[in-house]
Amino acid sequence: MNTLPGQALPRWRRAVLKVGSNLLAADGGGLTPRHAEALAAFIAASHAEGREVVLVSSGAVAAGRALLRQHASDGGGLAARQALAALGQAPMIALWQSLSARPVAQVLLTHDDLRNRRRYLNARATLRELLQLGVLPVINENDTVSVDELKLGDNDNLAAIVAALVDADLLLIASDVDALYSADPRRDPAAVPIAQVAALTPEIVAMAGDSGSAAGTGGMRTKLQAAAKAAAAGIPTALFSGREAATVQALQHGQLRGTLIAAGSTRLQARKYWLRHAPAAPGRIRIDAGAAKALAGGRVSLLPGGVLGADGEFHRGDLVEIVDADGAAVARGLSQYGAAEVRRLAGRHSREIDGTLGYSYGDEVVHRDDLVSMNRPVASGQEIST
Numbered sequence: 001m002n003t004l005p006g007q008a009l010p011r012w013r014r015a016v017l018k019v020g021s022n023l024l025a026a027d028g029g030g031l032t033p034r035h036a037e038a039l040a041a042f043i044a045a046s047h048a049e050g051r052e053v054v055l056v057s058s059g060a061v062a063a064g065r066a067l068l069r070q071h072a073s074d075g076g077g078l079a080a081r082q083a084l085a086a087l088g089q090a091p092m093i094a095l096w097q098s099l100s101a102r103p104v105a106q107v108l109l110t111h112d113d114l115r116n117r118r119r120y121l122n123a124r125a126t127l128r129e130l131l132q133l134g135v136l137p138v139i140n141e142n143d144t145v146s147v148d149e150l151k152l153g154d155n156d157n158l159a160a161i162v163a164a165l166v167d168a169d170l171l172l173i174a175s176d177v178d179a180l181y182s183a184d185p186r187r188d189p190a191a192v193p194i195a196q197v198a199a200l201t202p203e204i205v206a207m208a209g210d211s212g213s214a215a216g217t218g219g220m221r222t223k224l225q226a227a228a229k230a231a232a233a234g235i236p237t238a239l240f241s242g243r244e245a246a247t248v249q250a251l252q253h254g255q256l257r258g259t260l261i262a263a264g265s266t267r268l269q270a271r272k273y274w275l276r277h278a279p280a281a282p283g284r285i286r287i288d289a290g291a292a293k294a295l296a297g298g299r300v301s302l303l304p305g306g307v308l309g310a311d312g313e314f315h316r317g318d319l320v321e322i323v324d325a326d327g328a329a330v331a332r333g334l335s336q337y338g339a340a341e342v343r344r345l346a347g348r349h350s351r352e353i354d355g356t357l358g359y360s361y362g363d364e365v366v367h368r369d370d371l372v373s374m375n376r377p378v379a380s381g382q383e384i385s386t
C-alpha cells in the first residue's frame with residue numbers, strides 16, 4: 001500500500017506515459033485490461049482537457065508468450081524473444097484500442113532509428129502529425145530488428161528518448177511498484193519510499209535494483225537511467241504505481257503519489273542551451289531583413305520566403321548558423337532541408353516546396369521548436385512550445 005503523501009505534479013501539456021509489462025500482464029500470463037483501464041481513462045481525460053499523451057507500452061513479449069504457451073515452449077533465446085514480441089504486438093495494440101474511443105496508432109522504433117538524423121526527424125514528424133490528428137500513438141521497441149547492438153534495451157529508456165523527441169514536458173512511468181525505494185522492496189523489507197529526487201546522485205542510483213519478475217526487463221535501474229536522460233533534456237519524471245486506480249486518478253487532479261525526479265533545468269532551457277552551444281555544421285543559411293527581425297523577436301519558424309540562400313554543405317537535420325545579409329549571426333537551428341534544397345527553396349512560398357523539390361518535409365526551413373535566437377537570453381520559465 002502506498003504510504004507516500006500526495007505532491008503536486010509539475011504542470012504539463014504533453015506527456016509520455018510508459019506502461020510496463022508487469023502492469024499489462026499482471027496475472028502472470030497474457031495481457032489483462034485490469035490496470036490498463038484506469039491508465040486509458042487517464043489518457044482520455046487528459047485528452048479531453050486539451051493535453052497530449054504519447055504512450056510507450058511494453059507487453060508484446062508477455063502477450064506473445066501467453067499465446068505460444070498454448071502451442072509450444074518458446075526456447076528463451078534472443079530470436080525466441082523477438083518472435084514472441086512479433087506475435088504479441090497486435091494483441092498489445094488491440095488491448096489499448098479496446099480501451100480507447102480514439103483511434104490508436106502503432107509506432108515501432110529502434111535505437112538505430114533515433115540515432116540516424118533523418119529517421120529521427122521523420123519519427124518526430126510522424127508523431128507530431130499523429131498528435132495533431134487526435135490519434136493516440138502507442139510506441140514499442142521494434143524487437144524484430146533490434147539485435148543487441150541496436151537495442152535500446154528497454155522501454156524505460158525508449159520512453160525518455162521519445163519524451164525528448166516529442167518535446168514532452170513530463171515523463172510518467174507507471175510500474176508495479178509505487179515509488180523508488182531506498183532498496184529493492186521485494187528483497188529488503190526495511191526499504192523506504194522516496195518522494196522526491198532533486199538530482200540523480202551515485203547514492204540514489206545505487207538504490208536501484210533490477211526487475212523482480214520474468215515479465216519486466218530493466219527494474220528500477222533502467223527507470224533511473226530514463227529519468228537521467230529526461231532530466232538532461234529538461235524533463236521531470238514521475239514514477240508511480242499503475243496498480244492503484246486511485247493513484248492513477250489522482251494524476252488527473254495534478255497529484256502524484258509516487259516519486260518525482262526533478263529536471264536540472266527547464267526543457268526549453270536545456271534545448272536552447274544545446275542549440276546555442278552544440279557544434280554547428282559547416283554551412284549557414286542567409287536570411288533577409290524581415291526574417292531576421294522576426295527571428296530576433298523569438299518563437300517563430302523560418303519559412304523559405306525569408307531565405308536568401310545557403311552557403312557550404314549541410315544535411316537535413318543538421319544544426320546550422322542563420323545569418324543576415326551582412327553575415328551577422330541571427331539564430332541557430334536544425335534545418336529541415338539540406339543546403340542544396342535550401343538554395344532551391346530560397347525566396348519561395350511554403351506552398352511551392354512540393355512543386356520545387358517534388359516532396360516536402362514541412363512548411364518550415366527551421367521549425368520554431370528547433371531554433372534559438374542569438375540575441376535573446378534563454379530566460380527561465382519561458383512558455384512551453386506547442
Ligand SMILES: Nc1ncnc2c1ncn2[C@@H]1O[C@H](COP(=O)(O)OP(=O)(O)O)[C@@H](O)[C@H]1O
Pocket residue numbers: 019020021022023058174175176177179180181182183184185186207208209210211212213215216217218219220221
Ligand atoms: N530501489 C527500488 N525501488 C523500487 N523498485 C525496485 C528497486 N530496485 C528494484 N526494483 C524492482 O523494479 C521493479 C519494477 O521494474 P520492472 O520489473 O522492470 O517493471 P516494468 O515492467 O514496470 O518496467 C519492481 O517491481 C521492483 O521489484
Ligand SMILES: N[C@@H](CCC(=O)OP(=O)(O)O)C(=O)O
Pocket residue numbers: 019020021022057058059060061062085140141143153154155156215216217218219
Ligand atoms: N518490447 C518489449 C518490452 C521490453 C521492456 O522494456 O519491458 P518492461 O521492462 O516491462 O517495460 C515488449 O513489448 O515486451
